[in-house]
Amino acid sequence: MRRDGGGGGGAGRGAQRARRRQELLLGALGVLLALGLCEAVGRAGLVRRDYLPPASEVLARAVELAGDPLFLAGLGATVRAWAFGLGLACVIAVPLGLLLGSVPVVDEAVRAVVEFLRPLPSVALIPLVSLLLGSGTETKVALITYASVWPILFNTVYGLGETDPLAKDTLRAFGFGRLSVLLHVELPATAPFIAAGLRISAAVALILAVATEILAGFGEGLGIFIAQAGLATDGTRDVLAGVVWAGALGLVINSALVWGERRLFPWTPEHRRER
Secondary structure, three states: OHHHHHHHHHHHHHHHHHHHHHHHHHHHHHHHHHHHHHHHHHHHOOOOOOOOOOHHHHHHHHHHHOOOHHHHHHHHHHHHHHHHHHHHHHHHHHHHHHHHHHOHHHHHHHHHHHHHHOOOOOHHHHHHHHHHHOOOHHHHHHHHHHHHHHHHHHHHHHHHHOOOHHHHHHHHHOOOOHHHHHHHHHHHHHHHHHHHHHHHHHHHHHHHHHHHHHHHOOOOOHHHHHHHHHHOOOOHHHHHHHHHHHHHHHHHHHHHHHHHHHHHOOOOHHHHOOO
């Protein structure tokens, strides 16, 4: 019987690996088709090269930028602002979400304020925050933090609401207090939801970092490079190369966070299906 179970588990893992390979192949095929289409349109002259250079030239320029110290320094500035803002958002959103999800009175008291602030688009706040804090790292970090708080906050509150009530009642029956229940039951059960909110916020934070730099127009950062290239006479290739770097950075960040979720929370339903 154990041999059958092991064979079934091995077959399941093999099917899962085959499915992942198929997904990777299909994704790579989609990218190649898109690049091929852009290359064909650019080479055929259907669109002026000033507007859409061939994909091969854009990719070659993106690779060339990997050896440019000034570009790498700007990329590092963007990543630092992203990391600081996202980290600060976690420090704010997780404790606040635990408080709102655990104490209904506090949730009801601040709900109106939260519902008022949440719909405000972060990009619309760039001029105001730039006026107050200038156009440096502080502005980027403040805007990234504001935009990144909401997914983490609401996922934390939602995760607390999904905690198994039987587990909480069992600890209370054995005399555990409110804090012990929070630390031993609610927080571990909420951790996968917090991780999902963090993954969403990571993408939002990168968008805000680059967008803030583009609108600022000076300083250092990936968005600054894109903005300055857009002002050049033949800067479309550099603009698109910067966009390629932004997309690659976002892909790496998301892949790393997904990998971390799979390793830290293998018991969640979506990850159990992948095993």
